[in-house]
Amino acid sequence: MNQDEYQKLVKQFTPKERKFKNAVVSFLVGGCIGFVGQIFVTILTENYHLGMIEASSWLCLFLILFASVLTALGFFxxxxxxxKAGFIIPTTGFAHSITSAALDYKKEGLITGLGSNFFKLAGSVILYGIISAFFFAVLGVIFYG
Amino acid sequence: MDSIKFNHAYLQDAFSIAGPLEKEGKIRDFDLELDDYYYHEKTFELAEVKMQRVVIEQLLMKNHLIEKDIHYLIGGDLSNQISVSSYAARYYKIPFLGVYSACACFVEAVLLGAKLVDGRSKKRALVVTSSHNLNAEKQFRFPIEYGALKPKTTTFTATGCVGALICQEGKIRIEGATIGKVVDMGIQDATNMGAVMAPAAASVLYQHLQDFKRNVDDYDLILTGDLGSVGSALFREYLKRTYHISMMNHMDAATEIYKTEQDTYAGASGPVALPLVLFNLVLKSHRYQKILIIGTGSLHSPTFVNQKESIPAISHAVSLEVLS
Incomplete structure (x- = not known):
């Protein structure tokens, strides 16, 4: 059996992932987090008279704290x-990736361990997030002035 | 000829430690069971070192031996630079060989131990192997607490440690061994190690049968290491298509450790999977006399995987005979 034949055989024997079910679960879970977030923002704007931007920032901080604490406690x-992705796509996933890396490397020293590995997973999000933000900002200026 | 025949090499005794998830699985009554992954140590790495030390010391104590009575200590594990075995070996004044062939470590260690002991009276070798789920996760995959979504082909590194004493007498004879060749069938997916290793296992099995002029039915059991459910199916199919061998006496250690509800994807992996099943299930059942153990190792490193290199695999086989 040559490599190509074997790779075909492997494909045939690999169990199928239930993509549709995963997508539905992610949609519902992500949607619920969004729903809770919206309630949070509404309470802040209605009851505490915060502006929309301020309220959203507080929500973001709350989600980050929520995900980080739960990661540290071992639930997340x-x-x-x-x-599935319902927990990853909101800010929670970003916080989760940082906290989990920090937990892993805290025993290897503040600089050589925690500091150097803090953004192990989140580094890509930050780097490519900034790069794409730059290009979208340029596009924004071109099209909308 | 890639095979070795032994005259006087026996497995005298073994000691197994199982981790918190493993002890809740299908196999019960390990020699020692851990309740937590730290094992009263500061880090998971030190916990794994401690497991190896406890196994070595228990084997010495149980058999009324002292360090001087052991002539070779052979250890292997999954950590970078096989550091767990080396850090454990620093506590003993026993000549030490560190071996690495990923999850085939145990079989490689037994093979070397048997060769060193064979025909040399009063020589003893102690082989030890361990793996720790959280150390392997950190090194090969994602941070421990990171909930990465994994495909169904993924295997779950077992936590545990097994040591065995090889000497000139005992009830389990190490009869022969075949050293495998590295096989690479072009699979790049490190989450499908079963597919990576299946051809290597098939190749060493075929070589073994050729060298010893046997067929699969000469064995009561063919026990592969950690192919997992996907890898096992591939292994049998590959054997049938390439070497025209079909067998009814195959068991894969990976699928014997965890229960289905423990959600460990395609089953257990790690060098400790095979010896945990061998000593705590297969040999305790007293159902098999002639057993062929095939350790299977996926020889990848995260660096090569990220560089999109295909993954080489290795398998070694050792035939055992249980004397009544």
Whole structure:
């Protein structure tokens, strides 16, 4: 059996992922987080008379704290495996990636461990986030002045 | 000829430690069971070192031996630079060989130990191997607490440590061994190690049968290491298509450790998977006399995987005979 034949065989024996089910679960879980977030923002704007931008910033901070604390307590990874991308796509996923890396490397020193590995997973999000933000900003200026 | 025949090499005794998830699985009554991944140490790495030390010391104590009675200590694990085995070996004044062949470590260590001991009276070798789920996760995959979504082909590194004593007498004879060749069938996916290793396992099995002029039915059991459910199916199919061998006496250690509800994807992996099943399930059942153990190792490193290189695999086989 040559390599190509074997790779075909592997494909045939690989169990199919339930993509549709995963997408539905992610949509519902992500939607619920969005819904809770909206309630949070509404309360802040209505009851505490905060502006929309301020309220959204508070929400972001709250989600980050929520994900980080739960990651540290050891719950969040199990939730992600059940709730799929629904837990990853909101800011929660970003916070989760940083906290989990920090937990892993804290025993290897503040500089050589925690500091150097803090953005191990989140580094890509930050780098490509900034680059794409730059290009979208340029496009924005070109099209909308 | 890639095979070795032994005259006087026996597995005298073994000691197994199982981790918190493993002890809740299909196999019960390991020699020692851990309740937590730290094992009263500061880090997971030190916990794994401690597991190896406890295994070595328990084997010495159980058999009324002292360090001087052991002539070779052979250890292997999954950590970078096989540091766990080396850090454990620093506590003993025993000549030490560190081996690495990923999850085939145990079989490689037994093979070397048997060769060193064979025909040399009063020589003893102690082989030890371990893996720790959280150390492997950190090194090969994602941070421990990161809930990465994994495909169904993924295997789950077992936590545990097994040591065995090889000497000139015992009830389990190490009869022969075949050293495998590195096989690369072009698979790049590190989340499908079963597919990476299946051809290597098939190749060493075929070589073994050729060298010893046997067929699969001469064995009561063919126990592969950690192919997992996907890899096992591929292994049998590959054997059938390439070497025209079909067998009814195959068991894969990966699928014997965890229960389905433990959600460990395609099953267990790690060098400790095979010996955990061998000593705590297969040999305790007293159902098999002639057993062929095939350790399977996926020899990848995260660096090569990221460089999109295909993954080489290795398998070694050792045939055992249980004397009544």
């Amino acid at each position: 990874d199990t939730w992600v495996t059940k709730g």
